[in-house]
Amino acid sequence: MILLVLQVKIDSPGSVIFTDLRLGRHGKVFKCYKFRTMNMESAQLIEKYWQDNPESREEWEKYGKLKRNDPRVTRCGKWLRRSSMDELPQLFNVLRGEMSLVGPRPYLFEEKSAMGEYADIIMAISPGITGLWQVSGRNELEFKERLRIDVNYVCKRSCWLDTLILLRTIVAVISRKGAY
Secondary structure (H helix, E strand, O other), X not given: OHXXXXXXXXHOOOOOEEEEEEEOHHHOEEEEEEEOOEOOOHHHHHHHHHHHOOHXXXXXXXXXXXXXXXXXXXXXXXXXXXXXXXXXXXXXXXXXXXXXXXXXXXXXXXXXXXXXXXXXXXXXXXXXXXXXXXXOXXXXXXXXXHHHXXXXXXXXXXXXXXXXXXXXXXXXXXXXXXXX
């Protein structure tokens, strides 16, 4: 992690750790830690990109991400995201009891209304660093499918399923499928 800290610091100015408010168990809001993968002026960059590439807004609304040409992402950030190493600081969230190793992804505070009827089910347990969504297609799936997969996990979770997800996570990280 120390080498990653140095790499992020050398690549672009700004904080090494990015914190964002996420929804935890029972809807409790917590600061989720990640290595910073975006430029500090990301809001301005995305607005300009949408002006020049209006079709990209549709991709954003469908997936909640830009899969390919996201102008906000730093050089180091591209590698961190593709390797999923940007999420290593979430181990501190696990140690603090805000997250677990396996569970639904921690949703953004502003996504709660889009979660609709699924919000209470998904937030009945702690979010995880990895989960069924991450090993079932990840960012290739639309938001609605992510909700369905997270609800399915909450309803069927077990030690055996968690073990399978942890093993499939290794394959997903190595293959980098769905990592943007």
